Amino acid sequence: MSVLPANDLKTKGISAVEARLAVDEEVIISVRGQDRYVIMDLEKYNKLREYELAMAVQEAKADVEAGRFVTESVADHMRRVSGDV
Incomplete structure (x- = not known):
């Protein structure tokens, strides 16, 4: 499971998530260094x-x-x- 910093999500948008989901089934969103959310395919x-x-x-x-x-x-x-x- 890969980790995507919230700042990358903010600057790169959904394309950053889609790129990670192409490799892993879930993406963790970290906020200020703390894992906070998980994004996965519906x-x-x-x-x-x-x-x-x-x-x-x-x-x-x-x-x-x-x-x-x-x-x-x-x-x-x-x-x-x-x-x-």
């Missing part, structure tokens, strides 16, 4: 989101199988999550 980002959602479904299924869930009305749920219990 297709890869969407794939990562799919993996994240699949993992959330797996975790939810595991919670249900382990009995870590609550059955309650919407009003009871709202009281519980807002701390008014």
Whole structure:
């Protein structure tokens, strides 16, 4: 993963990002020497989101199988999550 200083991004624009993405799948943008942001192809980002959602479904299924869930009305749920219990 290559690092692109924010100043290079400012002066060279998106062409600097495109040049880095031609070599690496992700580009880190550093601001004042600190890595702050990651830029990647939208297709890869969407794939990562799919993996994240699949993992959330797996975790939810595991919670249900382990009995870590609550059955309650919407009003009871709202009281519980807002701390008014």
